Amino acid sequence: MREFWIIFKQSFITKAKAKSFFITTLIMMAAIFLLANMPKIIDTVQHVSGGDEKETLQVIDSSGMLVDRLKEQFEAGGSGIQVEASTKSEKELTDELTAKDIDSFLSVSVDEHGIIHANYTTMSLMDFSLPSRIQEALQSIQTQMKAEELSLSGTEVQTLFTPIQFDQKNVSPSAKSEEELVTAQILVYILMFVIYMSVIMYSTMIAMDVANEKSSRVMEIMISSVSPVKHMFAKVLGIGSLGILQIVIYGITGYIAFKTSATEVPGGFAEIFSLKNVSTSTLVYAAVFFILGYFLYATLAALLGSLVSRTEDVQQMIMPMTVLIVIGFIIAATGLNNPEAAYVKYTSFFPFFAPFVMFLRVGILGLPMWEPLLAIAIMLLTIFILGWFGARVYRGGVLMYGPSRSLKDIKKAIQLGKE
Amino acid sequence: MALQLENVTKRFGNFTAVDHLNLKIEKGTMYGFLGANGAGKTTTFRMILGLLNANEGQIAWNGKTISYATSPEIGYLPEERGLYPKMKVEEQLIFLGELRGMNKADAKRAIDQWLERFEVPQYKNKKVEELSKGNQQKIQVIAALMHDPKLLILDEPFSGLDPVNVEMLKKAIIDFRNNGATILFSSHRMDHVEELCEELSIIHKGKQIVSGSLRDVKRSFGRQNVRIRSDYDLTNLDRIRGILSVAHSVEGAVFQIEEEDVANELLTAALKEGPIRHFEIEEPSLQDIFIAKVGKEHA
Numbered sequence: 001m002r003e004f005w006i007i008f009k010q011s012f013i014t015k016a017k018a019k020s021f022f023i024t025t026l027i028m029m030a031a032i033f034l035l036a037n038m039p040k041i042i043d044t045v046q047h048v049s050g051g052d053e054k055e056t057l058q059v060i061d062s063s064g065m066l067v068d069r070l071k072e073q074f075e076a077g078g079s080g081i082q083v084e085a086s087t088k089s090e091k092e093l094t095d096e097l098t099a100k101d102i103d104s105f106l107s108v109s110v111d112e113h114g115i116i117h118a119n120y121t122t123m124s125l126m127d128f129s130l131p132s133r134i135q136e137a138l139q140s141i142q143t144q145m146k147a148e149e150l151s152l153s154g155t156e157v158q159t160l161f162t163p164i165q166f167d168q169k170n171v172s173p174s175a176k177s178e179e180e181l182v183t184a185q186i187l188v189y190i191l192m193f194v195i196y197m198s199v200i201m202y203s204t205m206i207a208m209d210v211a212n213e214k215s216s217r218v219m220e221i222m223i224s225s226v227s228p229v230k231h232m233f234a235k236v237l238g239i240g241s242l243g244i245l246q247i248v249i250y251g252i253t254g255y256i257a258f259k260t261s262a263t264e265v266p267g268g269f270a271e272i273f274s275l276k277n278v279s280t281s282t283l284v285y286a287a288v289f290f291i292l293g294y295f296l297y298a299t300l301a302a303l304l305g306s307l308v309s310r311t312e313d314v315q316q317m318i319m320p321m322t323v324l325i326v327i328g329f330i331i332a333a334t335g336l337n338n339p340e341a342a343y344v345k346y347t348s349f350f351p352f353f354a355p356f357v358m359f360l361r362v363g364i365l366g367l368p369m370w371e372p373l374l375a376i377a378i379m380l381l382t383i384f385i386l387g388w389f390g391a392r393v394y395r396g397g398v399l400m401y402g403p404s405r406s407l408k409d410i411k412k413a414i415q416l417g418k419e
Numbered sequence: 420m421a422l423q424l425e426n427v428t429k430r431f432g433n434f435t436a437v438d439h440l441n442l443k444i445e446k447g448t449m450y451g452f453l454g455a456n457g458a459g460k461t462t463t464f465r466m467i468l469g470l471l472n473a474n475e476g477q478i479a480w481n482g483k484t485i486s487y488a489t490s491p492e493i494g495y496l497p498e499e500r501g502l503y504p505k506m507k508v509e510e511q512l513i514f515l516g517e518l519r520g521m522n523k524a525d526a527k528r529a530i531d532q533w534l535e536r537f538e539v540p541q542y543k544n545k546k547v548e549e550l551s552k553g554n555q556q557k558i559q560v561i562a563a564l565m566h567d568p569k570l571l572i573l574d575e576p577f578s579g580l581d582p583v584n585v586e587m588l589k590k591a592i593i594d595f596r597n598n599g600a601t602i603l604f605s606s607h608r609m610d611h612v613e614e615l616c617e618e619l620s621i622i623h624k625g626k627q628i629v630s631g632s633l634r635d636v637k638r639s640f641g642r643q644n645v646r647i648r649s650d651y652d653l654t655n656l657d658r659i660r661g662i663l664s665v666a667h668s669v670e671g672a673v674f675q676i677e678e679e680d681v682a683n684e685l686l687t688a689a690l691k692e693g694p695i696r697h698f699e700i701e702e703p704s705l706q707d708i709f710i711a712k713v714g715k716e717h718a
Binding site (some may be wrong): 018220224226 | 431432468469471487490497499500501504506514515517562
């Protein structure tokens, strides 16, 4: 056991002390802070670059009665749109528009039935918000005008537009409320992505490390003092702890970042991450599936890494494993909008996909307890089998040198390990 | 008997890497293990270390089989450099020392002593990849020696070292032997083996073709060299019976003979040609024996 901890410590500490680890962690932390304060940053940038200046809307009003009302409407809404009555003709303004002196203009008129006709002209292809706001404003002006015509009071108008009470209720046992669902979806997506990234990253790290020890021939010294099996599991556990440490750092950073970010945009990140809507069980499942997913793929990666003798060959060797991870992630990502689909359900029990797909299902749907537990049990069993099998391959694989680049070498490695 | 290998055989599929190998190494002796590339030396070492299991035969260290429990008693220097390139020398040696059962304080003390002895204390906090090949080899040697092993297995210990460092390492190894350690080492350099080893084996294609004490090996080889230096032509001497081979040079010639009587005949014949400047009957060098034995097998 002593040797186990020495190797555990070595693979943990050398990695944790490495500059690259420090820098990656720092960059990620900075990125999280940046993300949390994104709306505020965009705001500030707009302020500095003058993007938040009041937009001026040129209005040709042939009726002469709409400009003032429109002005009132926008002022009341506090929208920052300056309405300016223009005396120029439509043609003159179109010329100005093509010359890029103005961004857009509006011409309005009222026909004999008291219906407002509006024409919005713009050069921008991406102008969506302003026209809809103008339309909204004109609509309410028209309502007012009609109400005056019918001599309706303000309250009467309001009564007319009273919205109905519409509540949706799903009695399916696996469903969550609409509000919960959106939060869950976003949270699950983010956590799923974290699991995906870290499983790929850390399992590649393991395969690289093992291949590295082989190519620097330090492996021969290692396994002459420690059994290969002990060496393999100490390494998997050491790098796993490093991964957990890194994710805990990111988690704390994220929490602090979102708590301290001054942004109070309704519906923004801050609201989603206010943590009052986040269910603890989702976080617990995320941790469980991360750890199991990691050990599953790390054991596989150690096995594959032990077969190559040069680090250059690692990528090629772990390709099938990477493909498995990507497929699992794609199934989960597509299942995000349709978590009850049959293919999502069945693949969630497949051990190599479970870390993503079962986590998705358990995070979004209210599953009966046995389903995630069954998936966890299947994964544990697979890890056990892979560990047993991996140890046999590893024992021979670490002694094998030469141009080994294919999975066929597994057989050779087991043979060598037995002898 | 400290280390004993009895009828050890190792097969990989149809290929026999080591064929019925017998070794007996006494405590406090140095044993030379010679063989051409691919002869089975490294496979033998791996079996002794327990990395590979023998198909047949027994390997015993002080009567016990070697396992991970005995690893603190063993020092191993692999043929190729086996160090973490990115780790600093001291950290690395502490790590390797701990794996061989040392505690950190002892490891540190031993590292300082050895770095001092090998005249490289300035590399203590350098990364291994920054060191020259010869200095890396010194670090590797320290890793094999620092825990004061009782059995030393050295695979090509002198490769990559300059003559000054070879002497330094030789002295360290001799000190170890004098302190009662058992040492098994392989080398391509016959002169090192001749100088250091009491006993030796030559293996070829997995088979042990020569074994025994250096003196016995040389005697049983049954050939001697006669070196004659003369300013006169010696080609007439080639016809004397009992000469196995001859190599002429500007200075004279070297004759390989089977029986000592032939040496006298050579001397008489050489004097007939004219006065000679040098006459010597040499023992065969290990190099000659190795080439004769291994070369014959090749043919």
